[in-house]
Amino acid sequence: MNPRLSRRAAAKGFAAAVAAPLALGACARDKTDHPTSVTQAQIDEAMRTPTEITFWTWVPGIEKEIALFEEAYPAIKVNLVNAGQGASHYSKLRTALRAVNGAPDVAQMEFQMIQSFAITEDLLDLRPYAMEGLEEKFVDFAWSQATGTGGEIWAIPQDTGPMGMLYRNDIFEAHGIEVPATWDDFAAAAEVLHGADPEVYLTNLAPSQGAFFAAMLWQAGADPFAGSDGADLRVDLESEAAVKVASYWGDLAERGLVSTDADFNDQWYQALNRGKYATWVAPAWAPTFLTTAAASTSGKWRVAPLPQWEADAPPVSSNWGGSTSVVLSTTEKEIPAAVFAQFINTDRECIETMAFEQSLYPPTRELLEDPEFTGDQLEFYGGQEVNALFAEISDTVSPDFQWAPFQDQVYADFTATVGTAFTERTDAVAALGAWRDRIVEYAEYQGFEVTGS
């Protein structure tokens, strides 16, 4: 007898016995039991059959896109649930998936979480349901982020965050600072500015913002988890590029030339409003975010491209944030769910609504090339055509960046190591090694085969 197998079976039996009376009417379904090919006739029939699907998202005002979908497919009803944003959304999603009950059919998912949910087989591969020409609709980097190493279509891109730099024109002018084109210029400007006014920092380096640091690694060409596939995990944080990024920001923090406040809290909003930070190195969704978060500073901001490592080379940017729609593998309504996920992210009226009303930065070529979108002049930025600038940046985002299959743990470990080194002004490069060690330890415990640099 194989003790391991029988115990596992016993565990499942017990779990089912415990869960059964609680989860009345729940239908535990094998996650892998989905069709591998679907005909157009099947799709048409499914879309004519009255069905209800559930959609979890935190995007405010998305009722409009849902209404457009329901107009196009009157037989399908979409139930909208806001289960919180970010971490609370994901932990509720995980709980529902583990309980095999109550998980939605379609959910909002940020790019960096796709691998984490794919590894636990919670995402439905959308290849059998993909409409013609789906891939060509999206910019390369967004598409590559939404797909798996084996060509699986895990998600439909909804919005992106190509990285640029928001800066306070008034502060720059008052101190005679030129907009930095390279990171060297940026460091020099940090020194000049903080020297001239000790209350002001060129930027804030948030110690728990793993996503920002990931974007910095991405731009520098460090791709720590590249080549990872399934149970094989490659962790490379010793690369020249990774060390360069860590030592650059570690040095600025150590010399006290940038502040290291935690971000997205009241303190940080206050600081933005009161001009404690002269720049925010931030993605394409930041300009709109700032108009409400720092409303009192309207007209003082401008947007510039992300500073570069090489002055003469073609510009390179990266991405921070943005999200997608995924279909969960627990769904029993694959076709309506998959059609819905594609519809809201590709239908012309839907993507326009998202761009203009929800201010989500589009991943679709169609909109990025549309003068109506790029020509939008924002008063908050002195009338600058911010969308046009980010559309240019979007083209320079490298498609080569792979996320860990447990990205939330990677971010938590970042805060505990590199982030802590930033606030405590200790050696950030040494902390980079500590970060790697924690990732490796965790990965091995979770059963991954880890190969190093």
Added chain:
Amino acid sequence: MTATATARKARAEAPARRGRTNRSGRAGYLFVAPFMIVFAAMFLVPLIYAAYFSFFREQLVGGTVFVGFENYTRAFGDAELWTGIGRVGLFFLLQVPVMLVVALFLALALDTGMVRLSRFARLSIFVPYAVPGVIAALMWGYLYGPDFGPFAQLAEKIGASAPDFLGADLMLGSLANIVFWEFTGYNMVILFAALRAVPGELYEAAAVDGAGPWRTAWSIKIPALRGALMVCLIFSIIGSFQLFNEPNLLQGLAPTVIDRAYTPNLYAYNLAFVGQEYNYAAAVSFILGMVILVGSYVFMFLTNRRSRS
């Protein structure tokens, strides 16, 4: 008063009731059934399930295996967990005595009847308990703020620098202060209610014996509060060791000071919902439960023995 009266009455009726034991017994079960069903479904079953769960290891890659006590041996050697337990232990020693002494003082003061607007005072001391934790954390987060908080601004006005309330050195004290603010009123209400139950004859007897208000408080009221104080203390032991809300909310302000294992409950939460180590989180929770159980028991044992000797 009513409680003792009913008890006396019940005792008097006891012999007559013996004949009906069976029927009333059945009715009794019926009455507790709604509670017992919910208790079993929402507490016992999840507890048993979590205990069972803690003997397995589910990996992201490779599925689930039975591992016996492996999660527990790992937890016993886990420095992060024991640092957290030590930290909440220290928190208990720092915070609880101060809170209970102040709560006791307030309850005694209100009980003398000499405080004007006693009802209003009672309510305003109790109000922080009714403020939702999220609001409290937002408020304190602002007060502690190193740049724009009132203490920081005041200090700047007089040319000094305010202490870093959210720094590694002061964080535990800052948390203790929030918990003090939240729970002093709560404990005061428990103690005050217990004082109201002290029979008036005792005060009359004390007055006849010539005891003033201080003497009455010391020799009559405080001994009469023994039971209520024990309840407050046990609640405080549990509350301290399960500290979660306040550090979880302040984490947004000081993410590198309040790490993932700052308190044992925070650790279990992060293990489960960030690291997806559900099995290990279950084991950690059970160990924390044992620590609390043993702590409460030892405490009760010590106080009982002392009162007997």
